[in-house]
Amino acid sequence: MSKITVGVLALQGAFYEHLQLLQKAVVSLREAEGCSTLEWEFIEVRNASQLDRCDALILPGGESTTISLVAASSNLLEPLRDFVKYVTYFCRGRSFPGYLLMLSITLRRLHRKPTWGTCAGLILLAESANRTKKGGQELIGGLDVRVNRNYFGRQTESFQALLDLPFLYSLEKTSKMQVSPFTGIFIRAPIVEKILPNKEGIQVEESQREETIVAPSRATIDPAFNEAMDNHVEVLAKLPGRAARLSTSGIDINAEKGAGDIVAVQQGNVFGTSFHPELTDDPRIHMWWLHQVRGIVERRRIAKTIDTIKSFRC
Numbered sequence: 001m002s003k004i005t006v007g008v009l010a011l012q013g014a015f016y017e018h019l020q021l022l023q024k025a026v027v028s029l030r031e032a033e034g035c036s037t038l039e040w041e042f043i044e045v046r047n048a049s050q051l052d053r054c055d056a057l058i059l060p061g062g063e064s065t066t067i068s069l070v071a072a073s074s075n076l077l078e079p080l081r082d083f084v085k086y087v088t089y090f091c092r093g094r095s096f097p098g099y100l101l102m103l104s105i106t107l108r109r110l111h112r113k114p115t116w117g118t119c120a121g122l123i124l125l126a127e128s129a130n131r132t133k134k135g136g137q138e139l140i141g142g143l144d145v146r147v148n149r150n151y152f153g154r155q156t157e158s159f160q161a162l163l164d165l166p167f168l169y170s171l172e173k174t175s176k177m178q179v180s181p182f183t184g185i186f187i188r189a190p191i192v193e194k195i196l197p198n199k200e201g202i203q204v205e206e207s208q209r210e211e212t213i214v215a216p217s218r219a220t221i222d223p224a225f226n227e228a229m230d231n232h233v234e235v236l237a238k239l240p241g242r243a244a245r246l247s248t249s250g251i252d253i254n255a256e257k258g259a260g261d262i263v264a265v266q267q268g269n270v271f272g273t274s275f276h277p278e279l280t281d282d283p284r285i286h287m288w289w290l291h292q293v294r295g296i297v298e299r300r301r302i303a304k305t306i307d308t309i310k311s312f313r314c
């Protein structure tokens with residue numbers, strides 16, 4: 001199989017740390033599963049042509065306002081939205097019985113390539129973000145969630161917490177690794193405050209809220225690609241403990257808050273964590289994600305080949 005290219009958006013923030021941990025994850029995957037390091041290529045992404053080469057992308061932690069401003073001034077916002085949310089158009093040839101070879105242009109809604117955002121990256125991937133000045137920053141979108149920026153307070157209120165990440169249990173099977181809690185590093189971290197309905201167009205109700213910004217454009221939902229366009233946001237991890245903290249300070253808590261704050265979600269091929277795995281030396285989430293990326297890319301390459309063969313068949 002030809003190489004899989006994974007990009008890390010390198011405009012600001014912890015992109016170097018992601019690249020280091022990706023390398024480490026590949027070594028661990030190779031030891032566990034015998035897959036070759038030659039299969040992967042990791043690149044820094046600063047412009048549209050580098051993005052074009054990527055099969056998958058990481059948006060690192062950092063400062064989401066800065067990342068979005070730099071992306072806008074580098075003309076990268078729309079290419080990023082294309083990459084994460086929708087649509088690649090391509091021509092396919094069609095031959096008809098007889099001699100006529102016609103090229104028909106078929107619009108295919110194929111992409112929504114695998115993308116992972118950590119912390120600021122999660123904010124950028126949200127369809128809605130609050131505690132943000134209108135016009136202050138732009139979102140890429142792709143995850144039907146509302147994030148609360150800086151939910152845990154200022155930089156000085158950053159903290160670490162041991163997280164139980166059930167999605168990593170699959171590593172026990174694929175890589176025969178023992179799954180112990182993961183050290184979540186939260187630095188001015190967001191949380192997922194609300195799972196939003198999946199619908200076409202922008203999140204209109206969100207756009208009417210105070211201090212809330214929404215991503216500007218959304219994919220048309222096409223059931224033909226339901227793997228990529230999965231309309232279901234899955235909660236992958238929660239941070240417990242807040243409920244206990246609040247109850248000891250005499251504050252009433254409701255059942256929803258008591259269940260913990262959402263710190264990892266996935267919707268189709270788009271994945272977000274509000275903490276920073278890239279600031280640890282633990283490659284397990286990178287391993288898990290690369291494993292998913294490999295599956296998606298392999299399936300798509302096979303589907304594309306079959307499609308090409310079919311379209312040229314008499």
Ligand SMILES: NC(=O)CC[C@H](N)C(=O)O
Pocket residue numbers: 060061062063064065118119120121123149150187188189190
């Ligand atoms: N560590 C981080 O990535 C912080 C993100 C920050 N809350 C923001 O708005 O961008």
